[in-house]
Amino acid sequence: MDLSLIQKKILYAGKEFRPIKAGTKVHFHFVTKRCDDQTVLDDSRKMGKPMELILGKKFKLEVWEAIIQQMSLNEVAQFTVDKSLVASYPFVSKTLRDSYKPKEHRNHHCCGVSLQTEGIGYDDLNFLMKEPCDLEYTMELLSVEDDYKKETWQLSENEKVDLVPQLKEEGNELYRKGLNKEAADKYSEALAILEHLMLKEKPGDEEWNVLNAQKLPLLLNFSQCRLNQGEFYTVIEHCTTVLEKEPENVKALYRRGKAHIGAWNPAEARKDLQRAAELQPSLAQAISVDLKSLEEEERKRDAEDKARFAGKMF
Template identity: 45%
Template sequence: MADLVKKLRAEGIEKRLVQEGTGELPDFRDGTKATFHFRTLRSDEEGAVLDDSRHRGKPMELILGKKFKLPVWETIVSTMRPGEVAEFLCHVALYPLVSKSLRNIAAGKDPLEGQRHCCGIAQMQEHSSLGHADLDELQRHPQPLIFHIEMIKVEAPGTYQQDPWAMSDEEKIKAVPLIHEEGNRLYREGRVKEAATKYYDAIACLKNLQMKEQPGSADWIQLDLQITPLLLNYCQCKLVAQEYYEVLDHCSSILNKYEGECQGHIHNSDALWPSAGLLGTLFSHLQEEEEEEKEEEEEEEEVKEEEEGRAPGL
């Protein structure tokens, strides 16, 4: 441990142990997956919290050797045992950009939103807002940060299923059919919410690959046709969850995009239902929902009128 602390200090990092971990220090070779909760705090007197993974509903998953934009995190987690809690003080100039990506992911947005058309990090730091006042302030006035890390588990390479964002392009291509089939299996078992997550992951893989192709090119179109049945399956899950407007948005987008050209492809694919039937069911649900809302409003209006009629002096 003394050697690890010495190494951290040589890199300008101060570690404070909050709670001992269990077992031996894992072998953090490339491909190791560390799952942990983190809280990022400013190091000034106020100590304001910038980010907290617990508020996002899931812990951070970091795979070593994948060139994560915050290399210091690989350095600090490599000194921790499962169950350990520690705080690290270090200066991280790139944290505002990384934080924005993490916040986008938590909000279901593209993690690179707003970053693709910049001509370098320095230009973005000088001229662009990150869309978050606290990150803009940190970008203008950098200061050391405190990372409060709670290590949950450490998994060796080959012992876990990689998340789509951590895969190489080749791994994504191979994984999509497997993820798709897993989603179909979960749906048939009635585990609709889990199935939706699988379809979403498969779509994310293909979208990531599609972003690297010229829009309208043969490869781009082929990827788009692969996305369509997955998106329809995702919509079916959302329909079961009664999230009708999201379904309407996606299905309308598909129909407007292809204008009937891909109907044969959809019917011959692994989509779980015909799109026309889906839309018919969807509009029926929406109509019922609107009628119920109208009835509720009328009932509320009647109750209000009755109460006003019983008011003293009337």
């Protein structure tokens, strides 16, 4: 962008200037005027709230990012911008105006033919499209948030990779406190990030394998939370995913076995639990208790079935 096409005039000096980096969230008020006749096109205060922008996220009006990066916090300044840099302003303005209207009063998207014949639904913006001119922006920079908590979709891929172990540890801490649902939500968020990143890699490649290696323990942690919540079929599904990659994963076998008991699949439960005991003898005593309880429950159910169908003719 040719910054020589932007002229700045400070109306009120702000705090000490410091560079605003990409990824920073800023809030500001603005007034947009036509330079030729000083007609006011938009005023954020009349719209009801400040404009919010995250620098570097390819906002439709690139010149606003360039303007904001020339400002100090709490500064009020006037910028005269050459018409070549604001050709997209009518569309940005339409989006902003529509967003502040009740749904039933919004100007909905028009096809290309309608755009040519009817414009974009606002007479002043239609005129600006037909007769482009320089625009004047009066801006007041209200806040700069370098360390705000970004939504996941706003993160770079490197930031997403770094977030996964953080979410896992947060989930672990919640689990230790007995907060199964909250812990599961953390694990689920981490898993969603990994799934998104894995879609960009070829299965079996080194990058994909590295991501999958992070995914498997998260699936096990998530499964334990769901097991505690009695969501047995979810546990069976996720532990099976782990076992497809690691057939001798004892935690997956044990948790799937317990889930099979909950879902009352006794044959599958017995098979998983016995295999877990074979692979990790230190679990044998605990698993023997589970298997004994399983046998007792089977006998009880068999007796109930016999009593229920006793004397009935088939």
